[in-house]
Amino acid sequence: MKKYENSLGFLMHKHAPIIGVSIFLMLFITLTIELETYAQDPTIRYGTGVPPAVRSINDRSLRYLANTQLEDGSWPSGQNGAGITGICVMAFMASGEDPDYGPYATHIRKALRNMIINQNPKTGYMTGYGHGSMYHHGFAMLALSEAYGAVNEELLWKGSETPANRRRTIGEALELAVRCALTAQEKNPWGAWRYSPGSQDADTTVAGTVLMGILGARNAGIEVPNEAIDKALTFFQTCTMRGGSVSYQPMSSHGDGLTRTAIGTLVYAIGKRKDTPEYKSASEFIKRRMDQNNVRSGYTFYNLYYMAQALFQSDLKAWQVWNQRIIERLQGMQQEDGSFTSSYGSAYSTGMAVLTLALNYRLLPIYER
Numbered sequence: 117m118k119k120y121e122n123s124l125g126f127l128m129h130k131h132a133p134i135i136g137v138s139i140f141l142m143l144f145i146t147l148t149i150e151l152e153t154y155a156q157d158p159t160i161r162y163g164t165g166v167p168p169a170v171r172s173i174n175d176r177s178l179r180y181l182a183n184t185q186l187e188d189g190s191w192p193s194g195q196n197g198a199g200i201t202g203i204c205v206m207a208f209m210a211s212g213e214d215p216d217y218g219p220y221a222t223h224i225r226k227a228l229r230n231m232i233i234n235q236n237p238k239t240g241y242m243t244g245y246g247h248g249s250m251y252h253h254g255f256a257m258l259a260l261s262e263a264y265g266a267v268n269e270e271l272l273w274k275g276s277e278t279p280a281n282r283r284r285t286i287g288e289a290l291e292l293a294v295r296c297a298l299t300a301q302e303k304n305p306w307g308a309w310r311y312s313p314g315s316q317d318a319d320t321t322v323a324g325t326v327l328m329g330i331l332g333a334r335n336a337g338i339e340v341p342n343e344a345i346d347k348a349l350t351f352f353q354t355c356t357m358r359g360g361s362v363s364y365q366p367m368s369s370h371g372d373g374l375t376r377t378a379i380g381t382l383v384y385a386i387g388k389r390k391d392t393p394e395y396k397s398a399s400e401f402i403k404r405r406m407d408q409n410n411v412r413s414g415y416t417f418y419n420l421y422y423m424a425q426a427l428f429q430s431d432l433k434a435w436q437v438w439n440q441r442i443i444e445r446l447q448g449m450q451q452e453d454g455s456f457t458s459s460y461g462s463a464y465s466t467g468m469a470v471l472t473l474a475l476n477y478r479l480l481p482i483y484e485r
Contacts, residue, residue, distance in 0.1 A: 169443050170476045174211050176454035177470045181207060181463065182223050184455075189230030193461030197244010198234060199252030200460075201227050202259030203467035209262055210474035216268045225272055228263055231256055232289045233282055239299075240292030241313060250300075250309050250322050257297065257329030260290040261336045262481065294333045297326050298344055306366070307347030319365050320355050323348060324379035324422075331386045335481055349387050352380050356394040360401030374408055375419040377401050378426035385429035399430035406438050417458055417468035424472045435475070442472065 181204050185191055190201050205227045208220040215224050235242045244252035264286045273283050284292075300313035308318035309326045327348045334340040355363045361373050362380035377398050384395035406427060420442060427435035446469055449456055458465035 166476045167443060169447055170473050171211075173443070173446055173450060173473060174470055176450060177456070177466050178208060178211075178213075178220060178454075180454035180466055182220060184463065185223055185226065189226035189228075191461070191463035193463045195244065195460045195464060197249070197252040198231050198242035199244050199255035200464050200467070201231050202242075202252075202256040203471065204463055205231075205259040206262055207467040207470035207474075209266065210470060210479060211477050212479045215263070215266050216271055221271075224263070224267065225274075228260075228267065228272060228286065229276060229278065231260070232284050232286075233278060235284075235289055235292060236296075237282075237284075237292075239313070240289075240294075240296035242293055242296075250311055250313065250315075251325050253293065253297065253313075254309075254322070254325030254327075254329040257290065257293040257326070258332040260286055260293060261329065261332030261338075264290050264333075264336045264338075290333055290336070290338060294330060294338055294340065297330055298340070301344060301347065306351050308351040317365065318351060320352060320362050320376050320379060321364070323351060324376075324383055327383050328386065331383070332481070345387055349383065349389055352383055353392070353394045356380060356398055358397075360397035360399075362398060374402065374405050375415060375422055378419070378422040381426040381430055382422060385426070395430075399426070402426055403431055403434050406434060417456065417460075417465045417472070420472040421468045424475055428475050439473075439476070446473065 181191070185204075190196055191204060193200050205224055208224050208227075209215055213220050215221055231242060241249075242253045242256040243249040267286060269285050269287075272286065276283075296313060297309070300309055300315070301307060303314065303316075304310075304318055305316060306318040308323040309315065310318050310322050327345075330340055330344065330348075334345075351366075352362065354366050355376075357363060360377065362376040363373065364376060381395065381398045381402055384390065384392060384398065389395050402423065406423065423438065424435070424442070427438050446456070450469075451457065454466070455462040456465040456469045
């Protein structure tokens with residue numbers, strides 16, 4: 117039997133309580149040092165001074181998502197699947213609403229149940245419509261990571277008619293999803309990912325989505341081998357050009373790649389590679405182009421989602437300037453019913469708009485600096 121194909125619980129870290137205390141202490145020390153270093157208003161640093169415009173966009177968006185959720189927990193969309201559902205779950209959780217008893221608790225539980233029920237119970241694969249199914253898997257894995265430990269497992273299946281043999285805990289589903297991603301990586305010559313678990317090539321957009329899901333799982337306490345993170349980041353280093361831009365695939369640029377470079381900046385930061393020349397050149401690249409507004413229309417929300425996180429991780433002052441401009445831009449884009457539109461469906465674009473602004477709240481663990 118191959119590595120990563122053992123029992124369901126192999127990834128659960130038996131020392132999680134001890135590590136949790138250590139992480140808390142490290143975060144406290146790190147945040148104290150950073151606060152002194154940046155010497156900025158704590159309400160800006162920690163997200164307590166959320167602009168009224170952000171709250172308005174957020175509240176209208178969440179009402180739209182709540183009103184359009186289907187009975188099975190998913191959303192109507194041309195790209196319907198685990199990734200879209202996961203994006204909506206994170207949107208509901210991003211502003212700090214109680215996931216167990218708050219106004220959207222039922223919507224969160226229905227969505228999580230949908231993701232778990234539709235997960236392949238043997239491989240852990242979480243898929244969706246379209247050719248880029250590993251995109252779905254990556255976003256779904258990240259959503260499970262954010263829900264794990266935040267959503268009460270005892271309430272998750274309460275009132276559900278789902279047979280017992282199809283139920284899993286969030287932790288079990290997350291472990292399966294991580295196992296799927298790691299097994300796919302082990303089989304991939306590049307040590308990364310593309311459209312399906314069996315892909316033999318890789319690209320930085322899919323790889324970034326899956327890697328963020330894995331990093332989120334590790335942040336939640338799931339044990340992930342260091343070599344898996346190292347291999348994926350090595351792939352990104354291979355794709356980082358001398359000028360800082362990140363190519364789509366090795367030896368293939370596909371343009372200057374602002375979104376791809378934002379993805380690269382983000383995974384370097386969350387993967388603790390801020391000391392590398394690739395991180396420094398990529399982060400400078402996106403700052404030089406943060407006023408650029410010529411992203412293809414179909415990828416607008418994808419670009420905004422990653423630019424928000426990459427700038428926040430690399431330069432708080434740059435993010436503040438960019439964030440104010442994007443708030444005004446999203447105000448003008450929001451529809452009467454609270455939705456945002458794109459070729460990938462309103463659930464996707466509305467959820468991504470909420471997550472673009474979620475750094476104003478800074479409540480999801482993956483947004484920690």
